Amino acid sequence: MLKVVLIVGVLLLVVILVLIFRINxxxxxxxxxxxxxxxxxxxxxxxMFLVFLVIFGTLFFWYSYTYFDEYTIPIASEHxxxxxxxFWITTAVTGVAFVILHVLLFFFSFKYHYKEDRKxxxxxxxxxxxxxxxxxxxxxxxxxxxxxLKAWSDITSEAPxxxxxxxxxxxxxxxxxxxxxxxDKLGSYDYRLTMAINPMGVDFTDQNSLxxxxxxxxxxxxxxxxxxQIRARDVLHSVYSPHFRLKMDAVPGxxxxxxxxATKTTEEMRLETGNPDFNYEIACAEICGQGHFSMxxxxxxxxxxxxxxxxxxxxxxxxxxxxxxxxxxxxLKELALIKSGLEKSPKAxxxxxxxxxVSASM
Amino acid sequence: xxxxxxxxxxxxxxxxEEHDDHHQNFWTKYVFSQxxxxxxxxxxxxxxxxxLMGGFMSLIIRLQLGFPEMSLExxxxxxxxxxxxxxxxxxxxxxxxxxxxxxxxxxxxxxAGLSGTFANFLIPLQVGARDMASGFMNMLSYWFFFVSSVVxxxxxxxxxxxxxxxWVIYPPLSALPQAMSGSGLGMTLWLVSMAIFIISxxxxxxxxxxxxxxxxxEGMSFSKLPLTIxxxxxxxxxxxxxxxxxxxxxLLLIFDRTLGTSFFLSDIYIGGEALPNSGGSPVLFQHLFxxxxxxxxxxxxxPALGITSxxxxxxSRKPIFGYRAMVGSLxxxxxxxxxxxxxxxxxxxxxxxxGSIFMxxxxxxxVPSAVKVFNYLATLWRGNLRFTPAMLFSIGLxxxxxxxxLTGIFLGNSAIxxxxxxxxxxxxxxxxxxxxxxFFGMIAGIYHWFPKMFGRxxxxxxxxxxxxxxxxxxxxxFFPMHYIGIAGYPRRYYSFTNFDAFNSFTDLNMFITIAxxxxxxxxxxxxFNFFYSMARGRKAPPNPWGxxxxxxxxxxxxxxxxxPGEIPKVYRWSYDYSKPGAKEDFIxxxxxxxxxxESNFPHEDAQIKLRAGDDEAIVIEDKE
Numbered sequence: 001m002l003k004v005v006l007i008v009g010v011l012l013l014v015v016i017l018v019l020i021f022r023i024n025x026x027x028x029x030x031x032x033x034x035x036x037x038x039x040x041x042x043x044x045x046x047x048m049f050l051v052f053l054v055i056f057g058t059l060f061f062w063y064s065y066t067y068f069d070e071y072t073i074p075i076a077s078e079h080x081x082x083x084x085x086x087f088w089i090t091t092a093v094t095g096v097a098f099v100i101l102h103v104l105l106f107f108f109s110f111k112y113h114y115k116e117d118r119k120x121x122x123x124x125x126x127x128x129x130x131x132x133x134x135x136x137x138x139x140x141x142x143x144x145x146x147x148x149l150k151a152w153s154d155i156t157s158e159a160p161x162x163x164x165x166x167x168x169x170x171x172x173x174x175x176x177x178x179x180x181x182x183x184d185k186l187g188s189y190d191y192r193l194t195m196a197i198n199p200m201g202v203d204f205t206d207q208n209s210l211x212x213x214x215x216x217x218x219x220x221x222x223x224x225x226x227x228x229q230i231r232a233r234d235v236l237h238s239v240y241s242p243h244f245r246l247k248m249d250a251v252p253g254x255x256x257x258x259x260x261x262a263t264k265t266t267e268e269m270r271l272e273t274g275n276p277d278f279n280y281e282i283a284c285a286e287i288c289g290q291g292h293f294s295m296x297x298x299x300x301x302x303x304x305x306x307x308x309x310x311x312x313x314x315x316x317x318x319x320x321x322x323x324x325x326x327x328x329x330x331x332l333k334e335l336a337l338i339k340s341g342l343e344k345s346p347k348a349x350x351x352x353x354x355x356x357x358v359s360a361s362m
Numbered sequence: 363x364x365x366x367x368x369x370x371x372x373x374x375x376x377x378x379e380e381h382d383d384h385h386q387n388f389w390t391k392y393v394f395s396q397x398x399x400x401x402x403x404x405x406x407x408x409x410x411x412x413x414l415m416g417g418f419m420s421l422i423i424r425l426q427l428g429f430p431e432m433s434l435e436x437x438x439x440x441x442x443x444x445x446x447x448x449x450x451x452x453x454x455x456x457x458x459x460x461x462x463x464x465x466x467x468x469x470x471x472x473x474a475g476l477s478g479t480f481a482n483f484l485i486p487l488q489v490g491a492r493d494m495a496s497g498f499m500n501m502l503s504y505w506f507f508f509v510s511s512v513v514x515x516x517x518x519x520x521x522x523x524x525x526x527x528x529w530v531i532y533p534p535l536s537a538l539p540q541a542m543s544g545s546g547l548g549m550t551l552w553l554v555s556m557a558i559f560i561i562s563x564x565x566x567x568x569x570x571x572x573x574x575x576x577x578x579x580e581g582m583s584f585s586k587l588p589l590t591i592x593x594x595x596x597x598x599x600x601x602x603x604x605x606x607x608x609x610x611x612x613l614l615l616i617f618d619r620t621l622g623t624s625f626f627l628s629d630i631y632i633g634g635e636a637l638p639n640s641g642g643s644p645v646l647f648q649h650l651f652x653x654x655x656x657x658x659x660x661x662x663x664x665p666a667l668g669i670t671s672x673x674x675x676x677x678s679r680k681p682i683f684g685y686r687a688m689v690g691s692l693x694x695x696x697x698x699x700x701x702x703x704x705x706x707x708x709x710x711x712x713x714x715x716x717g718s719i720f721m722x723x724x725x726x727x728x729v730p731s732a733v734k735v736f737n738y739l740a741t742l743w744r745g746n747l748r749f750t751p752a753m754l755f756s757i758g759l760x761x762x763x764x765x766x767x768l769t770g771i772f773l774g775n776s777a778i779x780x781x782x783x784x785x786x787x788x789x790x791x792x793x794x795x796x797x798x799x800x801f802f803g804m805i806a807g808i809y810h811w812f813p814k815m816f817g818r819x820x821x822x823x824x825x826x827x828x829x830x831x832x833x834x835x836x837x838x839x840f841f842p843m844h845y846i847g848i849a850g851y852p853r854r855y856y857s858f859t860n861f862d863a864f865n866s867f868t869d870l871n872m873f874i875t876i877a878x879x880x881x882x883x884x885x886x887x888x889x890f891n892f893f894y895s896m897a898r899g900r901k902a903p904p905n906p907w908g909x910x911x912x913x914x915x916x917x918x919x920x921x922x923x924x925x926p927g928e929i930p931k932v933y934r935w936s937y938d939y940s941k942p943g944a945k946e947d948f949i950x951x952x953x954x955x956x957x958x959x960e961s962n963f964p965h966e967d968a969q970i971k972l973r974a975g976d977d978e979a980i981v982i983e984d985k986e
Contacts, residue, residue: 018890021821021890024823025821037748041749041822041826042747042749045749045754045826046747046749048830052833056837060841063842063845064845067845070845070867071846071849072848072849073849073850080781082777083777083778083780084781086775086778087778087781090771090775091772093771094769094772097764097768098765098768101739102765104739105739105742105757105760105761105764108742108745109747109749109757112678112742112744112747113747114746114748114749118746119746119947120679120680120744120745120746120939120940120947121680121743121745121940122680122681122940122941123680123681123683123740123743123744124681124683124684124685124937125683125684125686125687126684126740130684130687130733130736130737133732133733133736134687134729137728137729137733138729141725141726141728141771145722145725148721148776148777148778149718149721149722151777152714152718152721152775153718155777155780156714156717172632191630191636192631194636201631230711233630233632234534234538234541234630234631235534235535235538235632236532236534236535236644240784240852242781242849242850242863243863245780245781246780247709247780247781247783247784248709248711249709249711251645251710252534252627252628252629253627253630253640253641253642253643253644254643254644254645256710256711277862278862279862281861281862281863283852283863283864284852285783285784285785285852286532286784287457287527287535287854288541289454289457289542290453290454290457290542292854293453293854293855293856293857293858293860294860296860
């Protein structure tokens with residue numbers, strides 16, 4: 001019933017509006033058969049541009065200023081400070097241009113609205129002026145480009161050799177992580193080896209894989225270069241962490257990487273933001289299917305010594321899923337038992353070294 | 363020139379016969395018409411239909427984003443099973459809406475609806491031709507577009523839903539039906555529809571180019587072409603060079619989907635099985651897509667800029683400032699548009715060195731764009747502005763072009779793009795500079811050439827209200843998205859509640875949605891005005907805006923063939939507004955200098971003498 005009333009109401013409203021419009025136009029025809037160009041509405045439109053300029057200009061400055069802390073997010077990486085700096089330089093340059101050009105546009109629109117007794121100024125070109133306003137943007141843009149190029153090549157340069165390596169694999173709809181174990185080397189992988197107990201397709205015939213571990217949450221050390229090795233298992237994803245100013249696509253069949261240095265631990269960030277529940281997050285930034293909006297991964301940044309401690313406590317992939325031992329070739333089985341931590345001998349470390357030597361000589 | 367003359371006279375005799383006996387029936391006159399004016403109207407009406415579809419899709423998207431808690435049960439009569447039992451929008455259908463909104467707006471509204479309408483309508487009328495070079499191909503162009511529209515429309519109603527992988531349809535998502543249901547039949551239909559669409563665009567484009575090159579009337583040298591024609595011409599050139607690349611990308615994707623090839627697929631484990639594909643590269647698809655995709659931005663923008671150049675000059679009663687610079691910047695944009703595509707791919711894992719190159723080239727393209735803005739401002743300066751609705755929308759376009767162009771400087775900088783890529787900052791940027799600016803160009807064009815299209819005037823007051831609501835509305839919708847983008851919110855997210863980082867701004871999102879609804883409904887004012895004026899509007903005088911271009915020398919409702927008698931010759935450029943000494947504040951292109959001794963410049967007087975003895979003098983004048 002309510003729906004019917006609504007529909008009838010809307011229809012009536014439309015009919016009334018149309019009638020008003022019709023009456024208005026009929027009056028218009030009777031009142032002024034010859035339309036003058038220098039009309040009231042022409043003037044009003046001119047004034048409206050000024051009104052628009054004032055209202056929207058005020059809104060722009062008011063919101064940008066008042067809500068600054070809401071729409072800017074703290075920086076937690078070294079390169080983030082650089083790119084944010086570039087962002088604000090560009091904002092300053094474009095902001096000035098934005099304001100000046102709009103003031104001119106709307107002011108001219110107001111000032112030069114039609115007057116019967118004025119004739120427009122015949123001004124087809126002015127080469128000097130045109131040259132000036134071609135060269136100025138060119139110079140300003142060149143400066144922006146060159147600062148940008150420097151930052152870009154620094155950010156995308158080769159990761160330092162002492163970087164902490166973390167592998168991130170995107171899949172529908174979450175992330176899997178892999179860290180190298182004590183040997184600091186990630187083992188190889190092959191997507192054809194993927195199965196329920198080996199979701200990342202780790203190749204256990206590679207002895208470097210034997211001590212790799214795969215935690216559910218990401219832990220990172222502060223102040224140390226970190227290299228993300230990024231890949232995807234099914235469709236495109238994109239590793240995106242707003243606070244680290246970090247984004248890199250995860251592409252099936254084409255591993256990518258991104259390195260950065262975190263500058264604030266989670267604890268420090270909690271203090272800074274005043275939010276005791278603050279957590280760094282990784283999100284997906286490339287459309288990947290219906291769960292695209294839910295690929296959340298929590299990242300915890302620790303002090304370096306805390307990180308070392310955390311890392312030493314992790315169980316390897318094989319240790320968590322001993323079934324995987326059947327994929328380890330016979331000649332590595334003994335090594336696997338030790339490296340993965342399945343068999344804890346008091347002399348574990350020595351053993352690893354000696355077996356390493358044995359296998360290396362084999 | 364000689365060839366052009368032959369064509370023109372042939373065309374004249376053909377059509378003159380056609381006029382004498384009206385053998386055309388309803389079907390050949392209004393449906394399978396070969397008249398460029400009818401075809402233009404067909405494109406226009408189809409474009410309006412698609413704009414409404416795309417607009418409503420954006421409202422569905424905005425409702426979800428602005429009122430995530432709201433029950434959408436009331437949409438069930440329209441959306442059926444896409445509303446879940448809990449009364450929420452299906453997550454995959456949300457992505458389908460995002461995808462179809464983008465596809466429809468970019469291709470069907472702002473490419474076919476804009477270029478198709480105005481290039482078709484204005485090229486023959488403004489260059490002084492009886493019709494397009496090939497009326498038959500022109501008709502085919504529309505009907506291919508129609509078929510492609512039908513296929514796309516059908517894809518909205520199938521059980522597995524339309525294509526849902528984003529309008530960029532990146533594989534593997536778009537290649538694997540296992541990845542999402544929209545990648546099944548919906549994606550197939552998308553690809554088929556786009557393949558047909560590309561054929562339509564190419565047929566149209568070849569015609570536009572040929573007509574501009576060969577069918578210009580006597581005296582209409584390239585240096586006298588109105589900027590509209592320059593823009594349509596270069597748009598067609600861009601389309602002709604870039605659409606085939608999308609065609610090839612679509613074709614290869616079809617192969618990957620059906621024949622088991624591996625152009626774009628490699629190392630994939632999905633749905634519990636490892637696929638045999640190996641060696642392909644998803645990034646290759648992105649290169650192919652954006653080789654069209656970026657020029658496409660200019661395919662939608664250049665016609666709008668051409669239209670506004672004409673409208674601003676006419677209604678400022680001033681010559682467009684720096685005609686040569688305007689043409690030059692159009693040419694520069696055309697050229698550069700082909701070498702900037704990979705700025706969409708800075709963070710796809712592409713070689714960072716390539717990123718540097720593309721960043722450099724991208725920021726270069728800002729220079730001709732800046733020149734255009736300055737020239738618009740200089741045209742307004744000391745003008746005598748008549749605020750017709752078309753003029754208002756053109757000024758609106760310049761404002762959007764400034765706002766959206768400036769944010770492009772952020773995004774073209776690869777270092778800044780790391781953070782802003784695929785956030786709402788991008789959404790804000792391209793909706794303002796490409797979406798709204800081109801849309802405003804299209805609306806401005808409709809208001810301006812409505813009298814020529816339908817022989818009647820649109821209501822101005824309704825036009826004013828339409829403009830102010832839309833102009834403010836668009837800013838209210840898209841400007842706040844910059845803030846949301848700076849805060850890092852990623853695009854194509856169904857909801858933001860999963861993340862601590864993206865969980866504020868509910869109020870701002872609500873505000874945007876309300877603004878979008880108001881803006882959308884303001885368009886009904888336009889629709890009413892459009893259809894009402896078509897039937898009941900004031901009858902249009904022959905040259906309602908006091909404009910210089912040739913289309914206003916035709917009768918009120920030109921028949922097929924455009925001019926009843928001879929095609930007027932052209933003697934001057936189209937921007938002789940408020941010329942010092944002239945009796946009126948405009949001198950149309952077909953008025954010879956010999957008739958306007960009071961306003962001629964010395965070099966123009968010299969041309970009269972040259973022409974007096976020898977008609978070939980035109981050639982000399984061209985070189986001037």
